Amino acid sequence: MKPAEPFARFAYQRHADQARAKPASYPVVIIGAGPVGLTLAIDLKLRGIDCVLLDDQDRIGEGSRAICFAKRTLEIWDRLGCAAPMLDKGVRWNIGKVFQHEKLLYHFDLLPEPGHKMPAFINLQQYYAEKFLVDRAQALGVDLRWLNRVVGLQSGEQGACIVVETPDGSYSLDARYVIACDGARSPMRSMLGLEFMGEQFEDQFLIADVRMTAEFPVERWFWFDPPFHGGKSCLLHKQPDDVWRIDLQLSPDADTEYERRPEVVRPRIERMFGHGDFDLEWISVYRFQCRRLERFVHGAVIFAGDAAHQVSPFGARGANSGVQDADNLGWKIAAALRGRSGLIASYDQERSQAADENILHSTRATDFIAPRHKAEARFRNAALALARQTEFGKRFVNSGRLSTPTTYMASPLSTADDLPWAAGPTPGAPIPDAPLGNGYLSEYLGQGFALLHWRGGGEALYVEGLPMIAVSDHDEALIARFALTPGAAYLIRPDRHVAARFHNPEPAALAAALNKANAA
Amino acid sequence: MTGLDTKARFADPDAAYRAIIEAHRGLTESESAELNAALVLILANQLGDMAMLHEALVLAQRSIKGLRDPHA
Numbered sequence: 001m002k003p004a005e006p007f008a009r010f011a012y013q014r015h016a017d018q019a020r021a022k023p024a025s026y027p028v029v030i031i032g033a034g035p036v037g038l039t040l041a042i043d044l045k046l047r048g049i050d051c052v053l054l055d056d057q058d059r060i061g062e063g064s065r066a067i068c069f070a071k072r073t074l075e076i077w078d079r080l081g082c083a084a085p086m087l088d089k090g091v092r093w094n095i096g097k098v099f100q101h102e103k104l105l106y107h108f109d110l111l112p113e114p115g116h117k118m119p120a121f122i123n124l125q126q127y128y129a130e131k132f133l134v135d136r137a138q139a140l141g142v143d144l145r146w147l148n149r150v151v152g153l154q155s156g157e158q159g160a161c162i163v164v165e166t167p168d169g170s171y172s173l174d175a176r177y178v179i180a181c182d183g184a185r186s187p188m189r190s191m192l193g194l195e196f197m198g199e200q201f202e203d204q205f206l207i208a209d210v211r212m213t214a215e216f217p218v219e220r221w222f223w224f225d226p227p228f229h230g231g232k233s234c235l236l237h238k239q240p241d242d243v244w245r246i247d248l249q250l251s252p253d254a255d256t257e258y259e260r261r262p263e264v265v266r267p268r269i270e271r272m273f274g275h276g277d278f279d280l281e282w283i284s285v286y287r288f289q290c291r292r293l294e295r296f297v298h299g300a301v302i303f304a305g306d307a308a309h310q311v312s313p314f315g316a317r318g319a320n321s322g323v324q325d326a327d328n329l330g331w332k333i334a335a336a337l338r339g340r341s342g343l344i345a346s347y348d349q350e351r352s353q354a355a356d357e358n359i360l361h362s363t364r365a366t367d368f369i370a371p372r373h374k375a376e377a378r379f380r381n382a383a384l385a386l387a388r389q390t391e392f393g394k395r396f397v398n399s400g401r402l403s404t405p406t407t408y409m410a411s412p413l414s415t416a417d418d419l420p421w422a423a424g425p426t427p428g429a430p431i432p433d434a435p436l437g438n439g440y441l442s443e444y445l446g447q448g449f450a451l452l453h454w455r456g457g458g459e460a461l462y463v464e465g466l467p468m469i470a471v472s473d474h475d476e477a478l479i480a481r482f483a484l485t486p487g488a489a490y491l492i493r494p495d496r497h498v499a500a501r502f503h504n505p506e507p508a509a510l511a512a513a514l515n516k517a518n519a520a
Numbered sequence: 521m522t523g524l525d526t527k528a529r530f531a532d533p534d535a536a537y538r539a540i541i542e543a544h545r546g547l548t549e550s551e552s553a554e555l556n557a558a559l560v561l562i563l564a565n566q567l568g569d570m571a572m573l574h575e576a577l578v579l580a581q582r583s584i585k586g587l588r589d590p591h592a
Contacts, residue, residue: 378553381554386561393561396561
C-alpha cells in the first residue's frame with residue numbers, strides 16, 4: 001500500500017481580519033469545510049449572505065468515507081450549481097445482490113422511477129464530492145480559510161465570539177450565528193459541554209478501498225456470513241476510477257491493529273474477488289454510534305451534520321442527512337438575519353425529527369447485519385432462509401435502507417390540508433421532481449418560495465412576490481405525481497418541501513400559509 | 521378493545537397443537553429454536569398488523585413470566 005497522500009491540498013492565507021484590533025463581525029461563521037459546511041456556505045453565498053467558512057485542515061483527506069449520495073442530496077447540489085461534475089464522475093448502479101454463505105439469496109433491481117432529473121443515487125468518494133464543492137465555493141468567492149482552528153467560544157442568544165488559531169497566531173471573530181459543521185468528534189460540542197446521547201455499537205468494521213481494473217459487475221453486493229469472512233457481513237460497492245469499497249464486519253474484540261495489516265486484509269479480498277489482481281489504497285477501522293444532541297440550536301450556535309447526529313453507515317444516511325440539514329438551515333438563516341428569527345426553532349424541530357428517523361433506520365439495519373446475541377442471529381438467519389423462497393422474507397432482510405428525505409410531520413411551518421387529497425406530497429413532505437415543459441420541475445424552482453399551479457381551464461392565480469410555476473395540461477406526469485385537480489396549487493418552500501396545498505386556492509389562504517411557513 | 525383473538529379459533533385445537541409438536545420431534549434444541557424463529561416470522565407476516573403483533577408479544581411475555589412465577 002502506498003503511503004497516504006491528501007487528495008487535494010489548499011494554501012493557508014493570512015486574512016486581513018487577523019490584524020484587526022477589534023474582531024471583525026460577520027452574519028455567519030461556519031466551522032468545518034466538509035460536505036455539510038461547504039453546502040451551507042454555497043447556499044448562503046447564493047442568498048447574498050456574507051459568511052466565513054473555517055477549517056482546521058488544509059487538505060481533503062484520503063479514503064472514500066461517505067460514498068453514496070442520494071437523489072435528494074444531488075437535487076440540493078443541483079440547486080446550488082454543482083451537481084453536474086458529481087454526476088459526470090459518479091457511478092450509477094441499479095442491481096443489488098444479497099448472498100448468504102457462497103449462495104446468491106436474491107437480487108433486486110432498483111428500477112428507478114422515470115421523470116426525475118437526478119438518479120436515485122450515485123457512488124462517489126467523499127473526496128471528490130468535497131473537491132467539487134470547494135471548486136463551486138471558490139468560484140462564488142466564498143471566504144474559505146484553511147488551517148483556521150477554533151479554540152475558544154463565547155456565545156449568547158444574540159451572537160457569539162470565537163477565537164481562531166492559525167499558523168500566524170490567534171485572532172477573534174464575532175458572528176450573529178455560528179454553525180458547527182465540525183464532524184462526529186465536534187470540538188464545538190465539547191466547548192459547549194453538550195452531551196451526545198445514544199448508543200455505541202460493539203461491532204467494528206474494517207473499510208478498504210481497492211483498485212482493480214479486472215472486469216467485475218457494477219452492482220452492490222452484500223454477503224451475510226460469506227465463506228471468505230466466516231460468521232460476519234461484508235459489503236462491496238463500486239466507485240469511480242476502478243476503486244471498489246469493501247466494508248468488513250469485525251468482532252467486537254478483534255485486534256484492529258492486526259486486522260488492518262495489508263497481509264491480513266489481502267487474502268480475504270483475494271477470496272472475495274477470486275484473484276489477487278488489485279491494489280489496496282486505503283484501510284480504516286471504525287466502531288460506529290447512533291447518537292444525537294438533544295437540541296441542535298444553542299443560542300447563536302447551531303449544529304448540523306455529524307456534529308449534531310451520528311448514524312451507522314448502513315443506508316448512507318450520514319452525509320446525505322447532513323446536506324439536508326444545510327438545505328433546511330440556509331434559507332432560514334437568511335430569513336432570520338432579516339428579522340424572522342422564529343424560523344431557527346423550526347430547524348431544530350424538523351431536523352430533530354429527521355435525525356430520529358435516520359437513527360431508527362440505521363439502528364434497525366445494524367441490528368440485522370450484526371445481531372447481538374444468539375436468538376437475534378437465529379431470527380436473522382430465519383429471515384435469510386425465508387428470503388430464498390418468499391417475497392415477505394426478502395422484505396425482512398435489511399442490509400441498509402437507503403436514505404430518503406424526511407417528511408416533516410407536524411411542522412410549525414406547515415398548513416394542514418383543508419380538503420382531502422387523493423395523493424401527492426403532503427404538507428411537510430419533500431416534493432418529487434417531475435417532467436415539466438421540456439425540462440424538469442426542479443429546474444424551474446429557484447432559491448425562494450414558489451407556487452406550483454395548474455389552471456386547468458380556470459383563472460390564473462397571482463400572489464404578489466411569489467414566483468409562479470405554471471403547469472399545463474400536457475404535464476400529465478407532474479399532474480399525476482402531485483395529484484393536481486384543475487385550479488389546484490402547491491406552496492413550495494425554498495428547501496422544496498410542501499408548505500401548503502389547496503384544491504381551490506384563495507389569495508388570503510395562500511398569504512396566511514406563506515406567513516406561517518415564514519414563522520411570521 | 522382488543523385486536524388479538526384469545527378465544528380458540530381452531531375447530532380442533534388438539535390437532536393444531538399436535539402438528540406443532542410433531543414438527544419439533546427429533547430436533548435438537550438448536551434446530552428446534554431455528555424452526556420456531558422461522559415459524560414466528562411466517563406467522564407474524566400472516567398477522568400483518570403491528571398492533572396485533574404487539575399484543576401477541578405482550579401476551580407471550582406475560583405468559584412466560586407467569587410460568588416462572590406462578591403467583592404473578
